[in-house]
Amino acid sequence: MQGTPVNIIAGSHVWVEDPDEAWLDGQVSKITGNDVEVTTTNGKQITSKLSKIYPKDMEAPAGGVDDMTKLSYLHEPGVLQNLKSRYELNEIYTYTGNILIAINPFQRLPHIYDAHMMQQYKGAPFGELSPHVFAVADVAYRAMINEGKSNSILVSGESGAGKTETTKMLMRYLAYLGGRAATEGRTVEQQVLESNPVLEAFGNAKTVRNNNSSRFGKFVEIQFDKNGRISGAAIRTYLLERSRVCQVNDPERNYHCFYLLCAAPQEEVEKYKLGHPKTFHYLNQSKCYELADVSDAREYLATRRAMDIVGISQKDQEAIFRVVAAILHLGNIDFTKGKDADSSVPKDDKSKFHMKMTAELLMYD
Numbered sequence: 001m002q003g004t005p006v007n008i009i010a011g012s013h014v015w016v017e018d019p020d021e022a023w024l025d026g027q028v029s030k031i032t033g034n035d036v037e038v039t040t041t042n043g044k045q046i047t048s049k050l051s052k053i054y055p056k057d058m059e060a061p062a063g064g065v066d067d068m069t070k071l072s073y074l075h076e077p078g079v080l081q082n083l084k085s086r087y088e089l090n091e092i093y094t095y096t097g098n099i100l101i102a103i104n105p106f107q108r109l110p111h112i113y114d115a116h117m118m119q120q121y122k123g124a125p126f127g128e129l130s131p132h133v134f135a136v137a138d139v140a141y142r143a144m145i146n147e148g149k150s151n152s153i154l155v156s157g158e159s160g161a162g163k164t165e166t167t168k169m170l171m172r173y174l175a176y177l178g179g180r181a182a183t184e185g186r187t188v189e190q191q192v193l194e195s196n197p198v199l200e201a202f203g204n205a206k207t208v209r210n211n212n213s214s215r216f217g218k219f220v221e222i223q224f225d226k227n228g229r230i231s232g233a234a235i236r237t238y239l240l241e242r243s244r245v246c247q248v249n250d251p252e253r254n255y256h257c258f259y260l261l262c263a264a265p266q267e268e269v270e271k272y273k274l275g276h277p278k279t280f281h282y283l284n285q286s287k288c289y290e291l292a293d294v295s296d297a298r299e300y301l302a303t304r305r306a307m308d309i310v311g312i313s314q315k316d317q318e319a320i321f322r323v324v325a326a327i328l329h330l331g332n333i334d335f336t337k338g339k340d341a342d343s344s345v346p347k348d349d350k351s352k353f354h355m356k357m358t359a360e361l362l363m364y365d
């Protein structure tokens with residue numbers, strides 16, 4: 001993004017770079033050759049190169065504009081200032097043409113995602129209502145119906161930016177548009193939505209940046225019939241971070257599923273001979289066992305319910321959690337040198353117990 005230095009003279013209102021705040025606004029007090037002295041609004045004196053100074057739009061509305069293309073100056077400080085002004089008013093969405101920019105609110109904003117909102121955005125021309133993730137989904141859906149062609153929505157951003165949450169909102173809205181009137185039993189759209197808790201239990205973990213970080217990529221395909229009703233779905237996943245299973249850095253966590261199973265109802269915990277996460281090597285490399293405002297016990301039950309809805313049989317669920325428990329036991333087996341050359345044996349009774357448990361759970365001799 002290039003500035004427009006030609007316009008800058010003494011007295012101009014400008015943006016100048018600041019190591020702490022990124023950009024500060026102020027007024028040019030003096031220009032000497034290529035050097036510009038700026039007095040910032042918060043009282044700092046900053047000297048900068050003319051090429052690094054950007055003009056400030058003094059007529060920009062205080063609450064920002066809902067589409068970046070309406071800005072007089074489309075440079076970095078202008079864009080950031082616009083997003084900031086809107087964010088301060090809890091307006092987390094802004095358009096840049098037909099691209100939607102979302103700023104993570106780090107708080108639940110249920111009123112912007114409720115049924116009433118979905119109804120408002122249904123069929124509304126793009127750009128007529130405030131920028132919203134529903135509007136993007138709506139355009140994609142309408143274009144698919146009208147042109148009879150598949151459509152994709154790409155969600156990108158750095159870790160913790162809000163991709164997972166945004167994707168869930170997109171899926172919820174598409175399920176709303178393509179849903180059938182609730183009849184008995186599970187509907188396809190319910191199954192589509194409940195795939196999220198299942199994927200998150202096995203593929204998400206707490207990282208330094210995000211308590212629910214997806215450690216894999218995913219391509220979610222929702223299929224619609226000729227009438228625009230959801231007829232099926234497929235989810236392809238990519239590149240799970242497998243190393244996390246046996247190596248976790250403090251203060252991160254391993255995959256949620258391990259903690260969920262340790263917090264399962266007592267009879268399950270006994271069946272799998274589990275205990276507190278701190279008793280397992282794969283979990284106690286980090287001292288973080290719990291997540292703020294999350295109950296692993298409740299999440300376990302929610303995951304089992306979601307697995308039911310998605311259509312994973314009791315037998316398969318049982319097998320899946322047997323593997324999860326076996327991995328925890330496997331991580332607790334230590335070896336020591338055996339009698340024969342190059343041989344190893346379990347180190348002690350504790351290791352023997354975990355080896356026996358692993359074998360039992362995996363149904364090995």
Ligand SMILES: Nc1ncnc2c1ncn2[C@@H]1O[C@H](COP(=O)(O)OP(=O)(O)OP(=O)(O)O)[C@@H](O)[C@H]1O
Nearest residue numbers: 104107108159160161162163164165210212213214
């Ligand atoms: N629209 C939103 N409303 C409320 N909270 C949000 C929203 N978007 C993000 N968050 C919060 O930010 C957290 C991180 O967001 P999310 O997991 O979607 O990021 P991500 O981009 O998928 O990160 P990663 O790449 O690590 O998976 C969420 O767990 C949630 O607490």
